[in-house]
Amino acid sequence: MTMQNDAYNFAYLDEQTKRMIRRAILKGLAIPGYQVPFASREMPMPYGWGTGGVQVSAAVLTPEDTFKVIDQGADDTTNAVSIRTFFERTAGVATTTTTRNATVIQTRHRIPEEPLTEGQILVYQVPIPEPLRFLEPRESETRKMHSLEEYGLMHVKLYEDIARHGHIATSYAYPVKVEGRYVMDPSPIPKFDNPKLGNMAAIQLFGAGREQRIYALPPYTQVVSLDFEDHPFVASKADHPCGMCGAEDSYLDEVIIDDAGGRMFVCSDTDYCEGRQTAGHKGKDAA
Amino acid sequence: MQADTLSGGFSDPARQSAHAFRSVREALGRPGTIQDISGARPPAPLSSAAGAALLTLCDTETPVYLAGNHDCDAVRAWLAFHTGAPPTGPTDCMFAIGTWAALGPLSAYPIGTSEYPDRAATLIVECPSLTTAGATLTGPGIQTSAALSLPELTAFQSNHALFPLGLDFIFTSGTRLAALPRSTVVTQEGAF
Numbered sequence A: 001m002t003m004q005n006d007a008y009n010f011a012y013l014d015e016q017t018k019r020m021i022r023r024a025i026l027k028g029l030a031i032p033g034y035q036v037p038f039a040s041r042e043m044p045m046p047y048g049w050g051t052g053g054v055q056v057s058a059a060v061l062t063p064e065d066t067f068k069v070i071d072q073g074a075d076d077t078t079n080a081v082s083i084r085t086f087f088e089r090t091a092g093v094a095t096t097t098t099t100r101n102a103t104v105i106q107t108r109h110r111i112p113e114e115p116l117t118e119g120q121i122l123v124y125q126v127p128i129p130e131p132l133r134f135l136e137p138r139e140s141e142t143r144k145m146h147s148l149e150e151y152g153l154m155h156v157k158l159y160e161d162i163a164r165h166g167h168i169a170t171s172y173a174y175p176v177k178v179e180g181r182y183v184m185d186p187s188p189i190p191k192f193d194n195p196k197l198g199n200m201a202a203i204q205l206f207g208a209g210r211e212q213r214i215y216a217l218p219p220y221t222q223v224v225s226l227d228f229e230d231h232p233f234v235a236s237k238a239d240h241p242c243g244m245c246g247a248e249d250s251y252l253d254e255v256i257i258d259d260a261g262g263r264m265f266v267c268s269d270t271d272y273c274e275g276r277q278t279a280g281h282k283g284k285d286a287a
Numbered sequence B: 001m002q003a004d005t006l007s008g009g010f011s012d013p014a015r016q017s018a019h020a021f022r023s024v025r026e027a028l029g030r031p032g033t034i035q036d037i038s039g040a041r042p043p044a045p046l047s048s049a050a051g052a053a054l055l056t057l058c059d060t061e062t063p064v065y066l067a068g069n070h071d072c073d074a075v076r077a078w079l080a081f082h083t084g085a086p087p088t089g090p091t092d093c094m095f096a097i098g099t100w101a102a103l104g105p106l107s108a109y110p111i112g113t114s115e116y117p118d119r120a121a122t123l124i125v126e127c128p129s130l131t132t133a134g135a136t137l138t139g140p141g142i143q144t145s146a147a148l149s150l151p152e153l154t155a156f157q158s159n160h161a162l163f164p165l166g167l168d169f170i171f172t173s174g175t176r177l178a179a180l181p182r183s184t185v186v187t188q189e190g191a192f
C-alpha cells in the first residue's frame, strides 16, 4: 500500500515530493534546456551546499546505485563528503570516488575529465539557473524572453566583453544554446568543460534549490556555446601540463605549495589525476 | 470495495517507485529504447507497465483521464485507492491512459503554454506489443537514429511541429515500456 507511513524514507525525501521532482525531470528531458519550476523542499543542509542537486539525486537514486560527489573536481571537500555521507545513510547506496565506477555523480562546478557512459547520470548543483538574470532581474520578463527566443541582449553582453577585453571574458557559467532553441546556464563550470555538455552519453540533470528550477540534457543532445563568427568560442585552460600527472588535456587549478610563493598547476579532477599517477604518469612537480 | 482494489500496488513504494522511475526516465531520455518495468498488478485492462508508471508519477496533484475501456469501475477504484489522482477529462488532465484509438483526438489535450511548455499532458498509450522496428526516430537522446513501433506517423510529426509545446508519450505493453517526447523527430521507416 502507498498510504503507509514509513518511519524511514528511502533517500530522505517523502514519496510525494519525489513524484513531483520526477515529473519535473521528465518534462525537463522532453524540453531540453527549458527550466521546469518545482516546489523545492527544505533539506538538512544550507542552500549553498547544493540542495537542488541533492533533491534531484534523491529522486533518481535506486538502492543499487553507486554514488560519487565532486566539488570543483575533488571528492574530499567538506561539501562533497557531507552529501556522500547523507546518501550513504538515507539511501544505503554504495559510494565511490572513481568516476567510471559511479552510476550517479553529483557535481558542483566541474564535469569529470573521463568521458561518461550510457549507464551514468550527472547531476549538477546550480546556484543561478537563469542565464538571462544579469540582463533582466524579473522572472516574468526572462520567461517571456525565453518563450520568444529573444536572446539578442545575451549576444550584446558577450560582444561588450569583446569590445572591452578583446575577447569574451566570461570564463565560468558560459551560456549555451540547446538544440537550437533554449539558451541555458550550464552552472558555474569552467568554459573548458562546455564542449563536454553536448553529445554526452550520460543523462545530465540540473537542480537549483533556492531558485526552484530543474532542467535537463538528454544524452547526445546538441549543445553550442554562444559565440561570434569573428570571435569563436575557445575552451581555454591554463597553458601548462599537470605538475603531478603530466596531463596536458585536463583542467588545472593553480595551487600554492610553499611559504616562498611557489606554485604549481594540478588537475582539478582529483580522481583523474590519481588514476594517471597510479598508471605511472608523472609530472615535473611529482615527488 | 473489492479485494483487488486494495492489492496490486507497490509493496515497497519507495524502492519500487525508484526502480520504476528509472525505467520511465531511461525510456523518455533515450527514445526508441524499451525498458522493463515491474512491481504493479493493476486490474484489467490496465497493463502492469502502465500501472507501475501511474503509481510512480501520479497522486492527488495530477488529474488523470481514463480513456475508453480504461474508464471502468475496477481501474477507477484502483487508481483512486493507490494514488488519489482525481479523474478528469482530456482537456485538463496531466496524464491520460488508454489505447491509441481511445485516446484520440490529440487536439483535446493541454500542450503547455509558450512560457510554461511543461504544463502539457503525458499520454500513456497501451499497445498490443512493442518492438524496436518501424518509424525512424532522431533527436535528443538518440545517438544516430532509433526505431520504434508507433501506432501511426503523422500524429507524432504534427506533435513535434509544436515544439517546445506538445504532448509526451509513454507506450506500455505487459511489463515493458518505451517513450516518445515531443522533441523527437519521427520519419517513415528507412527514411533516415
Ligand SMILES: [Zn+2]
Residues within 6 Å of the ligand: A242, A243, A244, A245, A246, A247, A250, A266, A267, A272, A273, A274, A276
Ligand atoms: Zn594531474
